[in-house]
Amino acid sequence: MKLNLILFALLILFALVKINAHHQYHVNHHALEIEKQKTIELKDEQHRLLIEESSKSGNGRILEYAKGKLNMNPPEKKQKKLIK
Numbered sequence: 001m002k003l004n005l006i007l008f009a010l011l012i013l014f015a016l017v018k019i020n021a022h023h024q025y026h027v028n029h030h031a032l033e034i035e036k037q038k039t040i041e042l043k044d045e046q047h048r049l050l051i052e053e054s055s056k057s058g059n060g061r062i063l064e065y066a067k068g069k070l071n072m073n074p075p076e077k078k079q080k081k082l083i084k
């Protein structure tokens with residue numbers, strides 16, 4: 001009788017351990033999915049920022065090339081005319 005009670009207690013204990021492990025698996029899997037989504041969003045933002053940076057630096061390179069190689073300068077105020 002005593003052995004049956006000990007075996008029953010062990011059965012309950014192992015069942016609870018299995019349920020807890022299964023629950024922890026689901027919690028960790030959910031956290032992993034959230035982190036994967038954040039990674040995707042951060043990569044998209046990084047890509048967008050790199051494109052934005054390259055477009056901004058492109059204007060600087062054009063200005064530098066125009067001034068250095070072509071001896072071009074922006075017009076002064078007296079050289080500008082407003083056409084309506």
